[in-house]
Amino acid sequence: MFAVDPSGHVTTPRGFRAGATFAGVKTYGEGKLDLAVLTSDYPCATAAVYTRSRLRAPSIEINRAKLAARAARGVVVNAGVANASTGERGLRDGYELARLAAARAGLPEEEMLVCSTGVIGHYLPMDRLASAMPAIELTPEGGPSFARAIMTTDTRPKTGAVRFGPYTIGGACKGSGMIHPNMATMLAFLTTDAPVEPGFLQVCFARAVDDSFNLVSVDGDTSPSDTAIIFANGAAGHELISAESPDAWDFALALRSLCVHLAREIARDGEGATKLIEFTVTGAATVEDARHLVRLLSTSYLLKSAIHGADPNWGRIAAVVGRSGVTFEEDAVTIDLCGTRVFENARPAPFDPAALSLALRGPEVSVSVHLGAGSEAATGWGCDLSAEYVSINADYHT
Template sequence: MAAVDPAGHVTSPAGFRAGAAFAGVKTYGDGKLDLAILVSDYPCMTAAVYTRSRLHAASIDINRAKLAVRPARGVVVNAGVANASTGERGLRDGYELARLAAGHAGIPAEEMLVCSTGVIGHFLPMEKLGGAMPSIVLHRDGGPEFARAIMTTDTRPKSGAVRFGPYTIGGSCKGSGMIHPNMATMLAFLTTDAPVEGVFLQQVFAKAVDDSFNLVSVDGDTSPSDTALLFANGAAGGDPIRLGHPLAWEFEAALRDLCVYLAKEIARDGEGATRLIEFTVTGAATVEDARKLVRLLSTSYLLKSAVHGADPNWGRIAAVVGRSGVDLNEEAVTIDLCGTRVFERARPTAFDADALSAAMRASEVEIRVDLGVGSAAATGWGCDLSADYVAINADYHT
């Protein structure tokens, strides 16, 4: 696995600039930002994965339409208002926001994408956004500003970068609640200075997203704004990476490692979360079965509550396995909690409950299930469920 530098960000790769400002969309706070631009100094190949929600945000339609015609080289992001379920006005506002950002960045409007995150059903405050746009300074060290500006209920920015060969991949994402991606993620933006052929870029990115952001869950809710974008500008030179290229495998592995790192950061920062939970399912008949069980485990409120209370009640894991509908061999199923075998051969094992409860108080809790019927496997991530999650979401709009 490639080593991810947590100090890296979207402008770590060569040829990218970013910047941010406070437009007043979010409630004011010292150092708070809510409008950001990321742009490449060079033409890019662009890959994108979007939400499967049938009631998606205006940005989804806008970005799909633009990328169907030509690759993009920049994106403008506002936080605080999702511009979702806003009809024709939402589309007009989204296109106008992209036009203003493109003019400020000095690129054609057709090459500027747009993403919005926040409250659903509210129109973009275009006067505020347009007024703040000129104050955004785009610079090579603007990645940290970009990462802070895209946050909503996140408690901290989430960024990282990884090297492969002579190239760098950087990334930033946001997400803390309404996290159960049914395609990609809340919002994720990745950049690379590697030259990558367009079709290969989309294929590799879609797979990386499926193995990372698509296997993270905080609360089982999918956002109408979910978008993951990858810009490859080739600023570091070399022949385009495509299938069969000597660095094709390294690029694919490095991209996946960075996406997994960012996905885990989202789960770790889940609303009210105190623990990251890693779910691994092995011995499945198919990858689809393994992934299905991972997602069911990560959304069990009973299980998440038990983890929060450091309660080694492994029956809650077994209950999810049993109701999942996946193929299994009851006599061969095993369940491990924090490295302790708690169930095998269709019956409980002897273990020290106090010691296991103490292990569950660590910042990371590992749950492993082997279904005993095949060789397929999957790993995903979630978090515990605390009273703070209810408080945060009870007050989110009011």
């Protein structure tokens, strides 16, 4: 894995500009920014991964159609209203928002993508968005403002950048609640100044998303507008990176490293969360088994509640393993909690409950399960479940 600089952002790679303003769409959260644009100074290879929900927001249909015809050079994002379940009007509004942003950036409207996040079932306030668009200044320093403007119930921006060779990959994402594969309720935007062959970019990006955003969960819910997009503008020069290139492996690994960092930040900032939990499953018969168990563990309300209370009740973990349906050898199953062995050889392992409870009070908690059934593994991320989560979602719409 490559080291990620958390202070990096979408305009850290060369040749990208971003900006944001407040249009009066978002009525919650901090920062008073809710409309953002990201563009490239140069033509891009573009790849995207979308929600698997069958109830898709207009932005998904718009972006699919545009990218099927040509690569994009920019994206406009509004927060506060998801423009989902809004019918033909929502589709028209999405196209119009992209047109307004393209005009502001001096790009063909066909090269401007669109994403919206927030409350479902509300129309975009197009008059406010149109009035606010001219205030956006697109600059190489605009990455941090872009990251703040896309937030909804997030408590902080989520950004990062990673360098490999002469290249940089930057990113920003949002997501705090309604988080679960595939994908979580999130938007993620990545940029790179590396020259990447479009087909290879799509393959690498899909794999990176599958190993990161598709293994993070806060509450088991997803939304109709989840989108992850990467722009590769080649501004750093050098030879085109394809599957056969010497830099192919480093590019794929650097991209995965950044996506994992951003996914962890989503889990860390889960609604009401006080702890980041990393779930690791080893010894699985298949990759599917390992990933399935990670997802079940990360959405067990009993386990998440126990961890919130620093209760070393490892029986919550064993119960999930037992009902998971995955293949395991009971005598070979082991369970570790914060690095402490609590279950082994089909019986409890001796440990100090007070010491383990103290470890569980830290900001990061690890849950590891070995199934003894094979050599496959998976790692995913989640958070604890607090009363604050209920409060946030009880008041979210009202």
